Amino acid sequence: MSLSQIKLERYSRQIVLPQIGKDGQEKLLFSKVIVVGVGGLGALVSLYLAEAGIGVLGIVDNDNVELDNLNRQVLYFEEDIGKLKVEIAKKKLQKINSEIKVISHHLRLDKNNILEIIKDYDIIVDCTDNFDSRFLINDACVANKKTLVHGAVLGFEGQVTSIVPGKSPCYRCLFDKEPPQGTISSCREAGVTGAVAGIVASIQSAEALKLILNIGTPLIGELLTFDALAMSFRKVKIPKNPNCPACSI
Numbered sequence: 269m270s271l272s273q274i275k276l277e278r279y280s281r282q283i284v285l286p287q288i289g290k291d292g293q294e295k296l297l298f299s300k301v302i303v304v305g306v307g308g309l310g311a312l313v314s315l316y317l318a319e320a321g322i323g324v325l326g327i328v329d330n331d332n333v334e335l336d337n338l339n340r341q342v343l344y345f346e347e348d349i350g351k352l353k354v355e356i357a358k359k360k361l362q363k364i365n366s367e368i369k370v371i372s373h374h375l376r377l378d379k380n381n382i383l384e385i386i387k388d389y390d391i392i393v394d395c396t397d398n399f400d401s402r403f404l405i406n407d408a409c410v411a412n413k414k415t416l417v418h419g420a421v422l423g424f425e426g427q428v429t430s431i432v433p434g435k436s437p438c439y440r441c442l443f444d445k446e447p448p449q450g451t452i453s454s455c456r457e458a459g460v461t462g463a464v465a466g467i468v469a470s471i472q473s474a475e476a477l478k479l480i481l482n483i484g485t486p487l488i489g490e491l492l493t494f495d496a497l498a499m500s501f502r503k504v505k506i507p508k509n510p511n512c513p514a515c516s517i
């Protein structure tokens with residue numbers, strides 16, 4: 269299949285990149301990515317992936333738009349308050365790119381539904397904001413050999429890593445169990461700005477594109493952390509835990 273004239277024009281700034289080209293753009297158009305959580309990270313990740321021409325883009329969320337989301341969740345406007353995030357996000361993403369397929373999943377992932385939801389996607393982008401979901405997504409991705417891009421933001425700090433089961437350590441190698449309740453604050457308590465969430469989301473989006481296109485050096489086995497106040501970025505190797513309950517089995 270060759271790219272139509274309209275597609276050539278829409279994606280021309282990507283196609284001109286030697287690392288992407290027409291073949292890379294076709295790969296993107298045939299790829300299937302699911303973004304879990306369309307909040308501060310996921311709203312921007314899904315926007316960038318829709319713009320890039322990801323052929324099938326899944327979005328998962330269970331929440332409604334609230335006023336205090338609007339400092340960072342770029343897909344939602346004041347008129348959307350009270351409405352379902354996945355419905356609003358799908359509508360806007362299809363308006364940005366009507367040539368891709370956006371599938372909305374109005375639910376919270378749990379151990380009973382996660383396999384059914386992720387099975388048709390190539391890459392899972394974790395944009396959730398809690399440890400329960402992160403461990404659940406990690407374990408399901410590792411068990412089903414799905415590539416996972418993890419990102420998290422808190423205050424002025426953020427982190428991203430990419431997990432390719434069989435090739436890299438996993439999220440449980442990094443944190444073997446949930447921190448005790450109350451020891452790590454949430455965004456609600458610690459605060460977050462759109463600008464800092466946007467840095468994490470941009471890095472996650474770039475990682476997803478690199479993994480689909482098989483270009484560059486994704487953050488496999490490495491955790492990228494940054495502190496936006498100092499504007500310092502650091503990469504640390506993630507050691508594989510030989511006793512990891514998720515990936516050592």
Ligand SMILES: [Zn+2]
Nearest residue numbers: 438441512515
């Ligand atoms: Zn592991």
